[in-house]
Amino acid sequence: MKIDILEMTPTRAKFVISDTNPAFANALRRTIVADVPKMAIDNVEFHLGPIMDEKNQTFESVSPMFDETVAHRLGLIPIPTDLSAFNLRAKCTCGGEGCPSCTIMYSLNKKGPCTVYSGDLEPIGDAKFRIKDDLIPVVKLAEDQALLIYATAELGTGKQHAKWQGALGTGYRYFAKIEIEHSKCDLGGSCVKVCPKGVLAKEDRKIVVKHPERCNLCNSCVEVCDAGVIRVAGDPTKILFKFETDGALQAKEVLVRGLKILEERFENLREQISSLEE
Ligand code: SF4
Numbered sequence: 001m002k003i004d005i006l007e008m009t010p011t012r013a014k015f016v017i018s019d020t021n022p023a024f025a026n027a028l029r030r031t032i033v034a035d036v037p038k039m040a041i042d043n044v045e046f047h048l049g050p051i052m053d054e055k056n057q058t059f060e061s062v063s064p065m066f067d068e069t070v071a072h073r074l075g076l077i078p079i080p081t082d083l084s085a086f087n088l089r090a091k092c093t094c095g096g097e098g099c100p101s102c103t104i105m106y107s108l109n110k111k112g113p114c115t116v117y118s119g120d121l122e123p124i125g126d127a128k129f130r131i132k133d134d135l136i137p138v139v140k141l142a143e144d145q146a147l148l149i150y151a152t153a154e155l156g157t158g159k160q161h162a163k164w165q166g167a168l169g170t171g172y173r174y175f176a177k178i179e180i181e182h183s184k185c186d187l188g189g190s191c192v193k194v195c196p197k198g199v200l201a202k203e204d205r206k207i208v209v210k211h212p213e214r215c216n217l218c219n220s221c222v223e224v225c226d227a228g229v230i231r232v233a234g235d236p237t238k239i240l241f242k243f244e245t246d247g248a249l250q251a252k253e254v255l256v257r258g259l260k261i262l263e264e265r266f267e268n269l270r271e272q273i274s275s276l277e278e
Pocket residue numbers: 176178194195196197198199200214215216217218219220221222232
């Protein structure tokens with residue numbers, strides 16, 4: 001098996017897996033979606049009762065939304081995740097009580113009228129955990145309304161809740177195998193014009209496959225040409241895979257961690273099978 005990276009940015013990954021099969025691609029997809037851990041806010045404490053500001057003005061501890069809706073929105077904010085620095089809370093040396101090795105604490109203190117944004121969450125401790133995507137609106141506070149919140153983020157996986165999903169829009173499709181019968185081609189160029197993805201081009205009096213990675217197997221080029229001139233088929237041994245992240249984790253980190261989890265699983269399976277054979 002071989003992986004060729006077509007695009008790798010902090011939040012996007014696109015690559016081709018060769019000498020593979022759909023079962024492996026699907027195993028990787030499921031692992032990336034459900035098993036790569038990520039930080040997300042899981043516990044939110046709301047201050048109840050009046051809040052005074054420095055000018056002795058009193059605010060009500062309320063917002064136009066239910067507290068559980070605000071907590072849910074906070075849960076979906078991407079929290080910068082350093083997988084090498086944190087343990088799963090349940091497996092941490094603190095016994096699950098919560099410590100700097102398994103949780104990140106945030107505070108939020110806003111008084112209306114204003115819009116509360118994700119960037120208003122202040123990490124208690126290391127500033128590197130400040131929210132990068134700081135303009136995600138959470139709630140609008142009216143005059144005399146205020147929010148004083150303590151929120152705790154911890155590691156989890158997409159299997160538990162979508163807020164812990166490391167990758168988004170994870171999908172794959174067969175890489176296109178496009179064959180052109182040049183002896184039968186009339187060089188009219190209609191296949192080039194009809195292709196919605198700019199896969200084909202006319203170069204040196206020849207139709208060439210310029211960007212096979214863009215082909216979505218729509219078959220428009222096959223339909224517009226005489227029978228047998230162009231053949232397009234999906235190759236199940238070569239798979240185009242792509243996903244994005246919400247910025248909590250780098251796309252490369254998600255891919256490497258996903259492959260590592262799969263490797264460990266197959267290794268376990270191999271050991272179990274070997275023990276059965278003994
Ligand atoms: S199958 Fe569709 S996308 Fe692929 S080359 Fe033909 S027209 Fe273009």
